[in-house]
Amino acid sequence: MKQFKKLVVPYIIWSAVFVVFPLVLIFLYAVTTGGNSLVNIKFTWDSFQKMAEPIYVSVFLRSLKLGVITTIICLGLGYPLAYMISKCREQVQVILILFITIPMWINTLLRTYAWISILQDNGLLNSLLEWLGFGKLHFMYTDVAVVMGLVCDLLPFMIIPIHTVLTKMDHSLIEAAQDLGADKWQVFGKVIFKMSIPGVLNGVTMVFLLAISAFVIPKLLGGAQYFLIGNLIEDQFLNVGNWNFGSAISIILALAILLIINLMRKVDSDGAGGDEE
């Protein structure tokens, strides 16, 4: 056994080079000034102070809001779907889960462009509305378009963990609850849902994290004025060239995400999920 331990070494080197080192660099950029060259750097908290300006705080809050909305909709759509899938025969389940993941085989960018041609003012959806006798509606460059794009993109991340938990559930517990006189809703609320909470939390965490750092979908479906934290970071790196500020925002975002994951874990271990372990 002892020799096998040494096989860890390559992975340690790997993660040092490709995970730790970039993180250190980002941190270094965040707390210094002097542009992109590391030659004449000076230590400063300026970049973090800049983030406290109301305009950037509002960008941050807007991203959080969008993340929450997307997560709620994904949960609302994803849970019933996962539940229904888990009720099917096993062979059918495999096919249905395959259908859920098929969109993920296609590049996000392509799917987003497909949404554009559907939602455009003269796009498919509007043509359909016109044909049915309704007037045209504006979809592109609105909240609706952005949320729709995000939900469509992230829904699998909600369904799959919930489905996994639901299929692995111990059915004798459900039967026991029924034997003891619980009605349909009580069985669902007190047994099934409670036991699926770990999956729900996994799904919520994943969708939320991906939603608050999204930038391509909001930019394409919401226009460049739909400015989120991800767009701010992209802008600082690619257009403005202020890597110091960009790094500072990235660090703040990373810290916020860390905090949220910890909160989720706490909920998980306090709640029903704790019973399992």
Add this chain to the structure above:
Amino acid sequence: MKRKWIGAAVLIMLCTGVLLGAAGCGGKDKPTLRIFNSGEYIEKSLLTKFEKKYDCKIVYETYDSNESMYTKLVSGSEYDILVPSDYMIERLIKEDYLQKIDWDKISNKDALIPALMDKEYEQGEKYSAYSVPYFWGSVGILYDTEVVDEEDLEQGWEILRNKKYAGNIYMYDSERDALMIALKSLGYSMNTENKEELDEAYEWLEKQRNTMDPVYVGDDVIDNMISGNKAMAVVYSGDGALIIADNDKLDFFEPKQGTNLWYDGIVITKYCEETELAHKFLNFLLEEDNALLNDEEIGYSSSVQSVFETMRDENYKGIDAYVPRTDYEKDEVFRYQKPDIKSYCADLWTKVKAQ
């Protein structure tokens, strides 16, 4: 002992990985040109044609703005050929990223429009010392003739703040062009280094954003305007010509307060080792057939005299967006900005978008 052995094994594995990777990239038998161009800014078939003709390989990448191209260059990416705009050419010259063009190697140089060859960014300093003119044009407003009143055009850039058209406007998502519109509208130079004037421009844009609900777009403006989604859009003249050719309800005008006259050139970077081949490529693009094919795809005003005339009199007959305004005293060319002014402007534009 054993630890050392494993350590050595890991080291060897990593090294061979690196070496193999390096060999994989470096293993070339054909000369290679690395071209970094703005998106949708060349007829792609010309690249394959050039590769075949000169038995070479072209590595082609695109960027979405001069700024992002510059950032990539500064962060260490090496290219042989770039296609920057006027102010960026000036910046790259001043920061020593370019090599001079050897005009003796470009036999088609007489085909170029003389005025473009003589364009100066400073007294006695010509762009053409370091760049071959590619396309040129202006910035103006593309409008739907069925929705926009001819009379309102008199307002120039202020039409973009005319509440009649609220929610019906595309702005171009470009820091310098957005500020240019505001500065020109306020009667200032678009190359101002006065922060108070820039602050006023910021307020102009902020107010526009709050009252007009504009959508900031990039190249997607082309599809959107062809479909006639909104009444007005700020566009480059060449995009205007291209769009009008597909949607004749639209027309283009250059506001009276003056606009940005731009010039894009092809430059060779100092990293380029295949200078012979690079010059051949520049010469190749100026050949009449190729330049015409290219312009039919791009739609901007060509730097090749004969192509410009053909397009003006045949392909784009009656579309005045193809013929940018010249010799108007209020029009300007973008100049290089000092780093502090540059980052000041970048911050202002970020703030407008982040509202």
